[in-house]
Amino acid sequence: MSTREHDRACRIIPAVALALGLAPTVGNSAESCPVSLDDVKAKIAAFSSRTDSEGSGVQKDFESATSRDYVKKFYDRFEQLNKSAKDATQLVNTAYNIAGHSNAPLPEGKIQTMPPTVKLTMSNAMELAQTAANEDGTKVDIAQLRCNQNTEDAALAAALDKLDNNTVSKFKSAKTKACKVVHIVADLQDKKQKLALINTNGYPLFHLHAKDKKSFGGKTRTIQLRADLRLYPNFPIDGYRDQPFLKGSFEGMDLSYNSYFKWSDNNWSKLNVYQYFIGDTEKDELCYPKIKLTSSVKVATCVRVKDKDPNLSWIKVAVRAKYWYNGGSSAVSLGDRTIPAPFGYLADLSDMKEKKMQDFKSKAVKRVSSVLGEYGDMIKKAQEWKEKCS
Secondary structure (H helix, E strand, O other), X not given: OOHHHHHHHHHHHHHHHHHOOOOXXXXXXXXXXXXXXXXXXXXXXXXXXXXXXXXXXXXXXHHHHXXXXXXXXXXXXXXXXXXXXXXXXXXXXXXXXXXXXXXXXXXXXXXXXXXXXXXXXXXXXXXXXXXXXXXXXXXXXXXXXXXXXXXXXXXXXXXXXXXXXXXXXXXXXXXXXXXXXXXXXXXXXHHHHXXXXXXXXXXXXXXXXXXXXXXXXXXXXXXEEEEEEEEOOOOOOXXXXXXXOOOOOOOOOEEEEEEEEEEOOOOOEEOOOEEEEHHHHOXXXXXXXXXXXXXXXXXXXXXXXXXXOOOOOEEEEEEXXXXXXXXXXXXEEEEEEEEEXXXXXXXXXXXXXXXXXXXXXXXXXXXXXXXXXXXXXHHHXXXXXXXXXX
């Protein structure tokens, strides 16, 4: 081959190679990229698996701390509240604002009113859950989950734009499940904080006064009763039982009566606080043992729960003071009084003093931390993909 022919061939061969697509590759090819979309997809699957595992674990922990029936009611109610939620940002829960209803005692003559319900948004839940984690000493940043945002980390968002619909749906479902666990932690923290409002002085139910003139063996005297009714989580007098573990029920619930008596022109006399199980006073009136007001006068507090709401939103009680004097007896009554109150919710607040519930809250925080660890790995992988391969 002549020199001219050789030079001409050298010019033609690269041109043909270029035309055939055989030119050297410039930049990151699929073969050379160290992180693929499949790697991100695998991390999304791992995140989904972890949320399933921890979500199931939280429910089992909840059942161990309370009961299966109680937890079923809790989840059924939560799911009903959120049946129209399209994503995690729309998840809500409800509670009662008892701040304006927890000052005890009530003014004399007043019956408690039902406190207003409040909505706990996803943003509220994230703040409460973060407080729970901080109290538990668990170092997590719950904001990383973006439960209250529809926008994702930029790298993850870029990956989701390129991934198949099933993977995108799997991620969204997993995020919603994770944020539901955040709501459970928030509910426990909110109830713990509200327990502090009623733990010392109780939740006041009524503060009523009655006065009447009665005949005792031919002698007429004025008798009076004043009763300050409360629900105490922790009983204020040593040696008495605290509120039992109620699990959202009336069963076993104590009502405590601060009773004051006045005989004729004598001064008011205060008795020690009396406790009565609601169940003990449903079938019939229950009277505490007589006490001496004076050398010739005895008195006893008598109470009865005459009715109650199956949905735990009110009870009807009758309270009277029975006096004995001069061979006769008479009574002064506060009448039948219907008291509106969120008794199931108050039972839940009371239960937050129990070690079982405190331990459950700590376990739930740790499960959120576990989910966040898997979430962080997923974000890291998406960022590696975006930096090196997108």
